[in-house]
Amino acid sequence: MVDEKIFFLPVSELAKRIESKQLSPVELTKGYLERSAKLGSRFNAYARLTPALAMTQAEAAEKEIHRGHYRGPLHGMPYAAKDLLAVKGIPATWGAKPFADQVFDYDATVIDHLNRAGAVLLGKASMIELAGGMGYRYASASLQGAAKNPWNTACWTCGSSSGSGAIVAAGLAAFAIGTETWGSIICPSAFCGVSGLRPTAGRVSRYGAMALSYSMDKIGPMARSAEDCARIFAVLAGHDFQDRSTLPIDKAAFTFSPSLELKNRSLRIGWLTNAWTKLDASVAKPIEDAKKVLHKYFAGVKNAALPEGPFEDAGGVIISVEGASSFGELIRSGKVSELADPLGQVAGYVSEQISGADYVTALRVREIAQQKMTELFDDFDVLVAASQPIAATRLEMNLETDLAFADPLGGIGNLCGLPALSVPCGFTDKNLPVGLQFVGRAGDDYAVIQAARIFQQHTAWHNKHPKIV
Amino acid sequence: MPKLSAEGQAEAEARLQAILSRYGSRFSDAQKADLRRLCFLAQPPLDHLRAYALKNWDGPALYLKPLVEREKKPARSDKTGASKKPVSTR
Secondary structure (H helix, E strand, O other): OOOHHHHHOOHHHHHHHHHOOOOOHHHHHHHHHHHHHHHHHHOOOEEEEOHHHHHHHHHHHHHHHHOOOOOOOOOOOEEEEEOOEOEOOEEOOOOOHHHOOOEOOOOOHHHHHHHHOOOEEEEEEOOOHHHHOOOOOOOOOOOOOOOEEOOEEEEEOOOOOHHHHHHHHOOOOOEEEEEEOOOOOHHHHHHHOOEEEEOOOOOEOOOOEOOOOOOOOEEEEEEOOHHHHHHHHHHHEOOEOOEOOOOOHHHHOOOOOHHHHHOOOOOEEEEEOOOOOOOOHHHHHHHHHHHHHHHHHOOEEEEEOOOOOOHHHHHHHHHHHHHHHHOHHHHHHOHHHHOOOOOOOOHHHHHOOOOHHHHHHHHHHHHHHHHHHHHHOOOOOEEEEEOOOOOOOEOOOOHHHHOOOOOHHHHHHHHOOOOEEEEEEEEOOOOOEEEEEEEEOOOOHHHHHHHHHHHHHOOOHHHOOOOOO | OOOOOHHHHHHHHHHHHHHHHHHHHHOOHHHHHHHHHHHHHOHHHHHHHHHOOOOOOOOOOOOOOOHHHOOOOOOOOOOOOOOOOOOOOO
C-alpha cells in the first residue's frame, strides 16, 4: 500500500527512492493505477488506462533495477501520454469521435524514448478533439467530455492537453506528456497549477503524433516542477530521422545536470509589459508577488516589450491553413459533423478558403517575427509574464465569446517556436492556481528551465496540490 | 461582427458562397449563419497581414524551423520597410 503523499512527489524524489530500492516501481504503478481508476473519471482525465502494459513495464523495470541496471530518473516512473500519440496496439482517438477506433501498429518516437528510459505508461490522457485543430467553443469538445479541474471540478483544465493537466494536478501519474500548437501546454499548466515545458520547435520528434499544424506543433512534459520537466525533456529531446522537422543532432539533444546548471550564467530577465492587455484582478496580485521574487533573486530584471506586428494573425492563419490541410479529408468527407463541438463542425470549411498567397504572406511575417525576437533576445535571456491573464474558467463558458483576448506572447512564442515554461506562482482568492511563464530564445530551453528552477527554489507553490477525497 | 471595408465584406461573402456552393447541402440554417459569421471574422487577420509592409525580398520562413540553427542575418542597408516598423498592429 503506497502512502497518498507519494502520489504528489516530484519525479526527482521518486527517482531517488526507486534507484535506492526504497520504492518499488510495481507498487508505485499499482498505486497510481488504482488511484487513476478510482478518480480519473471524476475529472474526465483519461481516454483509457493501460493497466496490462503498465504492469508489464513496471515489472520489467523492477527486475532490471534489482539486477543493478538502473537506466536513469524515469526508470520505473509511471506517466500518462496525451491521446494523440501512437502507442502500438492501443487506440489513439485524438479526442475525436471520427477516430474513436483508430489503432496504430507502432510507437511514436516520444513513446519509444520513454520506453527506452524505462518509464511506465499508465494510460492515454484525454484531450480536446483534434487538439482544437477545427476550433472549439466549449470545454466539452472532447470524446471524453469536459476535463474537470482538480482544484475545482466546476472549472475547466484548459486545453488541449486537458487530461494531462488534470492527471498531474490530481496525482494520478508522476508526469504527463502534452502538446502545444498555441497554448495547449502553457494554459493547462497554469489552470491546473503544474509545471509545463513547451520546448523549442524541432527539439522533440513528432513522429507518431497527430499533426494539426506541421510548422507549429510541439510536444513537451507536464510535471510537478521545472526540474522534473528538464529531466523528462532530456529523455524526449533529440533529432529523429523519421521526423525531418527535428533540429540537427547537436541542436536537438538536451542534457540536464541540476548542480551544473545553477552555477551557470547570470540571466538577464525581461518583465514583459505588453504580454496581456489586462490581468484579472485575482491574477494580478500573485503575479505582482512573483515579480518581487524575481527582483530579489535575479540580478537584472528590466521591463521589456514584445515587438508589434500582425504576429498573432500570422500564427492564426498558419494554424488554420495547415489544419485545413492536415484534416482535409475529414472536412471534404463531411465527417467533421461527427465532432462534438458546434464550432468544430463548421470552422474547417472557412479555414479551407484561405488563399495560398495569404498563407505565404503569413510565413513571410513569421520570418520578420523571428528576426525581431532574436533582436529582443540580444538584451534578455528570458522574458517573463503571467501564463494567462485569468484563472481557470467555468466548464460551461462559451470560450469563443467569453474567453477571447489578445495573446501576443502566445502568438509570437509559438509562431517563432520559442521555448516556454509555466510554473505555479500563487492562487486567486477562490483558491485557483495562477501561472508564471518564462520564455527564451529559440534553442535556449536551458535558460527558461534555469530561470524557473531558481524561482521554484525560492517559492513553494509547485509543492501545493488540491485536496482530493 | 467585425466592421469591414466594402472589399472586405465582398471577400467574406465570396468565401461563404464558395463554401455553400461546394458543401451547402450539409448545413442547417443555424450552421449557415455561423459560417457567415466565421467568414466575416476571418477577414480582419487577413487584412492585417496584407497591410503589413513587406518588401519583395522578405522571404517566407520556409524551413519552418526556429532561427536556432541559422546565423543571425545582418540588416540590409536598403531595407527600410515594415520589416522594422510595422504599419498595422493589433
